[in-house]
Amino acid sequence: METVGDNCGYFHSLQEAYTFILELETQLTTKFTCHKADKGFGAIDYNQRPHKVCWEDRKDAEGAKITFTAVPFIYLGCKLYDCQHGVDRKAASKQRMKDKTQARFVLVKLQNIMG
Numbered sequence: 001m002e003t004v005g006d007n008c009g010y011f012h013s014l015q016e017a018y019t020f021i022l023e024l025e026t027q028l029t030t031k032f033t034c035h036k037a038d039k040g041f042g043a044i045d046y047n048q049r050p051h052k053v054c055w056e057d058r059k060d061a062e063g064a065k066i067t068f069t070a071v072p073f074i075y076l077g078c079k080l081y082d083c084q085h086g087v088d089r090k091a092a093s094k095q096r097m098k099d100k101t102q103a104r105f106v107l108v109k110l111q112n113i114m115g
Contacts, residue, residue, distance in 0.1 A: 010066065014042055021081065031084045038077035051075070 001020060003009045011017040025031055040048070051074040057065035066073075082089070 032081040033084055035080045035082045035089065037079040041077040041079050044076075046074070046076075 001009045001011055053072045055072055056068040
């Protein structure tokens with residue numbers, strides 16, 4: 001793994017990344033789940049679409065940036081993982097579903113009383 005910042009880095013192969021994640025899960029006794037992935041992540045068909053050759057990370061990239069190392073690279077995709085004990089990113093939709101279910105239950109209860 002090539003380290004870019006305190007909690008950021010990159011790998012030269014997808015297998016290296018998956019091995020690192022498995023080792024980290026074993027070490028921390030936790031699981032990581034995929035939060036977001038680019039369409040077609042993991043595809044290695046470089047001719048599928050044109051790629052821009054980069055020398056350093058984009059200026060608008062989030063988090064730590066890959067600095068100039070005189071080694072060109074192409075950006076194939078990104079996949080973000082979260083710890084299973086992290087922030088619940090679906091809390092708002094779960095609350096909306098709960099409210100909708102409760103409203104439906106009240107409506108059915110009123111229909112039973114009226115009918």
